[in-house]
Every structure is written in structure tokens, then in C-alpha cells.
Amino acid sequence: MSLGNTFRIRHPLAFDDTMGSNDDKQITIGDLPVPAPDWTKVKDGEIVVDNLPVNFLKPYLQPPTLVPVFRKFDVGNDHQRTWRIYTELEVVGNSSASFGVGTWADSKLYAATLQWLSIPASNHSFQTGTVTIPQGGSNGRVHFPKPFNSQPQMFYTFNRIDLSHEFRIDLNVHTITSNGFNFEVESWSNGLVDGAVVTWIAFTGNMAGVGLYTVQFQTGIGDPNEGTIVFDKAINNPQVFIGLNKMDIVSVRQAVRIEVQVSSLNSTSMHWKVVSNGEDVVLQEARVTFLVIGTLSN
Structure with missing residues (x-):
């Protein structure tokens, strides 16, 4: 992606934040905090x-x-x-990878935390892809690169968002078949989708060691948004991949912030919480999908 005159923050020191092990077909999930600058020093422009x-x-x-x-x-x-805001994969190899996160034009990036999920090339139960959304939102159908034997399950979220007027965006996936799925991306009220990129993951349904759970809520000023998910089956050594696919955030001072937290994770349940700190930001509605992956059988 070409960003023109860009202020870049380089972070050359490698570290490891993986969970689980890289077995032949094992999925790995990791957290990746972004070392953004002091918010008082954040300037306009492509960061x-x-x-x-x-x-x-x-x-x-x-x-x-x-x-x-x-x-x-x-x-x-x-x-x-x-x-x-956007995130992207920059380089991937057999033993390491690197990612980027940024903003452009006159937006300001204050902070972010990424998650990454790795799927070994030998694991054919999962397929992934992206959909580029034009100005005004979009709807359509995506065909899987290779049809599944039966209806798969779907995880979906955004890895690029460009909104104006109001921070309201909804990603809906439906009509899932073995060959593909339908999608819709839209805003509402005074919100305008100036562009977006959707990331999707499709995987074989009813797999042992994999669960998919979605929560949706509406809230008021300062209300906590949290709860407990009890898995419908035991998941050994669980890891959690998080997808924000609907957000309605009211900003008093034109900053928006949101964070999804997971705690008390064990083989039978997990606690989740969605926070939007600060008196200048009100989280009115959100929908979050949790992809829970444990030890997979080969």
C-alpha cells in the first residue's frame, strides 16, 4: 500500500507472543500491542x-x-x-512474520492492539479471504476458493475502516453454503462508509476443538458490557480470536476507542468484556464474534 508522505514508527525488535504450538495442522493465535507514540505528540497525517x-x-x-x-x-x-485505521500483513516466512497498522489523511492513531491467527499450509479445514468495500457500503456474494463438503461456519471482521459523520458500521454475513456466502456492509442514520476491508475465515462445521460464539448488546453511558460464555463442548488449551463486526460509537471530541478483553479462559467457558474508556466516548452498540480454537486432532 502506498501512503505517500508518511510518518513511520519502526519497531525492529522481535518478540514472541504465541500461544499453543506449531504442530502440523495446529492453529496459533497471538496478541500484538502496537507501540504508538505519546498521544500528546500525535500529529495529523499518514501514521x-x-x-x-x-x-x-x-x-x-x-x-x-x-x-x-x-x-x-x-x-x-x-x-x-x-x-x-487499517492493519495488514507485511511479510510472512517459515519462522517469522511482520505486520503493520496505520491511519492516513488527517486522522490520528493513538493506540491499537492486533491479534493474529496463523493457519498451517497443511490445514485444509480453514479458508480465508478479504473483501474490499467501496464508498457507500456494499453487498454481494463471495465464492470459496474450494467448496466445502458441507455448510461451513464463518468468522468475519474488519481490518480496514474508513468512516465519516458518525462511527457506525455493520458487517452481516448470511446465506452460507458449501460454495460461498452473502455479505452486507452498511452504516445508518448519518453515518457514511467511505471504504472498508472485510476479513473472513470459513472452516469445516462442528469440528472438535473449535467453537464459534457471538454476542451483541446495546448500552448507555459508562455501562460495562460483559458476560460469560459457556462452551457447548469442552475445548482443550483454548485460544480466542476476536472479531468486531458491528460498532456504534458516539464521540464527543471526535475520538473513538474500543477494546475487547477475554479473561477466565478455560476448557469450558470464558469471560468477555468490551470497554470504551473516557467520558468523551460512548459505546452504544456492538457485536463481537469469538473464534475459540483448542488442540486440533490431525
Whole structure:
């Protein structure tokens, strides 16, 4: 992606934040905090934090498929009601990868936390892809690169958001078949989708060691948004991948922030919480999907 005159924050020190192990078909999920600058020093313009590295615990035989998503972001704009943020995979190899996160135009990036999910090349139960959404939102159908034997399950979220007027966006996936799925991306009220990129993951339904759970809520000023999910089956050594697919955030000072937290994670349940700190931001509604993956059988 070309960003023109860009202020880049490089983070060359590699670290490891993986969970689980890199077995032949094992999925791995990790957290990746973004070392954004002091918020008082954040300037307008295209800000990119790149070379965010991950070293895999064990090298893969082939480079895996990697999916980056947001678990937290804090972005603003002092001049107008526009909010822009994205994350992307920069480089992937057998033993390491690097990611980038940024904003552009006159938006400001204050903070973010990414999650990444790696799928070994030998694991054919999962397929992933992206959909680019034009201005005004979009709807359509996506065909899987390879049909599933039966109806798969779907995880979906945004890895790029460009909104104006009001921070309201909804991603809906439906009519899922073995060949593909339908999608709709839209805003409402005075919100306008200036663009977006959707990330999706489809996987074989009813897999042992995998669960998919969605929560949706509406709230008022300062109300906590949290609860407990009891898994419908035991999941050994669970990891959780988070997808924000609907957000309605009211910003008093034109900054928006949201974070999804998971705690008390065990083989039978997990506690979740969605927070939007600060008196200047009100989280009115959200929908979050949790992809829970434990030890997979080969």
C-alpha cells in the first residue's frame, strides 16, 4: 500500500507472543500491542507503525496463512468527523512474520492492539479471504476458493475502516453454503462508509476443538458490557480470536476507542468484556464474534 508522505514508527525488535504450538495442522493465535507514540505528540497525517514482528515458537515447513485483526483501537480527528485505521500483513516466512497498522489523511492513531491467527499450509479445514468495500457500503456474494463438503461456519471482521459523520458500521454475513456466502456492509442514520476491508475465515462445521460464539448488546453511558460464555463442548488449551463486526460509537471530541478483553479462559467457558474508556466516548452498540480454537486432532 502506498501512503505517500508518511510518518513511520519502526519497531525492529522481535518478540514472541504465541500461544499453543506449531504442530502440523495446529492453529496459533497471538496478541500484538502496537507501540504508538505519546498521544500528546500525535500529529495529523499518514501514521504507520510497521515492522511489528512475530517469531513463531517452531518454524513451519511452509509459510502459513496469517490473518491480522483489531482487538483494540483508538483513533481520532481534530478537524472533521472522519476515522481511518487499517492493519495488514507485511511479510510472512517459515519462522517469522511482520505486520503493520496505520491511519492516513488527517486522522490520528493513538493506540491499537492486533491479534493474529496463523493457519498451517497443511490445514485444509480453514479458508480465508478479504473483501474490499467501496464508498457507500456494499453487498454481494463471495465464492470459496474450494467448496466445502458441507455448510461451513464463518468468522468475519474488519481490518480496514474508513468512516465519516458518525462511527457506525455493520458487517452481516448470511446465506452460507458449501460454495460461498452473502455479505452486507452498511452504516445508518448519518453515518457514511467511505471504504472498508472485510476479513473472513470459513472452516469445516462442528469440528472438535473449535467453537464459534457471538454476542451483541446495546448500552448507555459508562455501562460495562460483559458476560460469560459457556462452551457447548469442552475445548482443550483454548485460544480466542476476536472479531468486531458491528460498532456504534458516539464521540464527543471526535475520538473513538474500543477494546475487547477475554479473561477466565478455560476448557469450558470464558469471560468477555468490551470497554470504551473516557467520558468523551460512548459505546452504544456492538457485536463481537469469538473464534475459540483448542488442540486440533490431525
